[in-house]
Amino acid sequence: MKQLLEHISQCTICKAHLPLGPKPVVTANSKSKIVIIGQAPGIKVHQSGIPWDDQSGKRLREWLNVTNEQFYDTRNFAIIPMGFCYPGKGKSGDLPPRPECAPQWHQQLFDKMPNVELILLVGAYAQNYYLKDKAKRTLTETVGDYQSYLPRYFPIPHPSPTNRFWRSKNPWFEELVVPELRKKIAKVLKLE
Template sequence: MKELIHNISQCTICKAHLPLGPRPVATAHINSKIVIIGQAPGTKVHQSGISWDDQSGKKLRQWLNVTDEQFYNTENFAIIPMGFCYPGKAKTGDLPPRPECAPQWHEQLLDKMPNVELVILIGAYAQKYYLKENAKRNLTETVGDYKEYLPTYFPIPHPSPTNRFWRSKNPWFEELVVPELRKKVKEIL
């Protein structure tokens, strides 16, 4: 696993498309129990090199009801974004994750983690990639039907502050789904 993580850290496969250059951010351990698959690092994470080291990460840890120590313990959580590097700025938010990372690295990583009990799919990119034709018409429907994907996958929206509008329109997520997510995480940890 250490060699694979090192190889990922040296990856330059999509260098020509990255406005800030490559800085792959991913963590995993052979004993990881939960895998978090999000979108791609933002500028703050690109600078720090620490996954979810931003407001989105604070909200995610709140949803999971875990401490920073629990979250960053790679034997608890592997963090494997769809795109390992900051993809650049879009009109609203960041560009989509680069499409090269997941096919290049995900299967290799997941194959080295035999103890994974849950994969949390954050946002539409991860959900479409992993759920394929089982994903619903949109993120809201997929998240609403989260029980359909258990025990393997748990789809959730992105915890970004720019996603406040979705959360205010869908209060059922924090009222009904987050408690189930917390319960599942607590059982596994």
């Protein structure tokens, strides 16, 4: 695993498309139990090199009901975004994750993590990539039908502050789904 992560840290596969250059942000451990697959690092995470080191990460940890220590313990969570590097700014938020990372690196990482019990699919990019034709027409429908993807996958919306409109329109997510997500996380990590 160490060698693979070192190899990834030197990746330049999409260098020409990255406004701030390559700086892959990914964490994993051969003992990881849960994999979080999000979109791509934002500017703050690009600068710090720490995944989910922003408001989105704070909300995600609240949803999961875990401490920073539990979250950043790679024996608990591997953090493998769809795009490993900051993709740049778009019209409304960041650009989509670069398409090169997932096919290039994800399977190699999963091959080295035999203890994975749950994969959190955070946002539509991860859901569409992993669920393929089993993903519903919209993220809302996919998240609403989360039980049909268990025990392997748990689809959730992105916890970004820019998603607050979605959360206000869909209060059922935090009322009904987040408690189930917390139970699942506690069970896998044996926090009960």
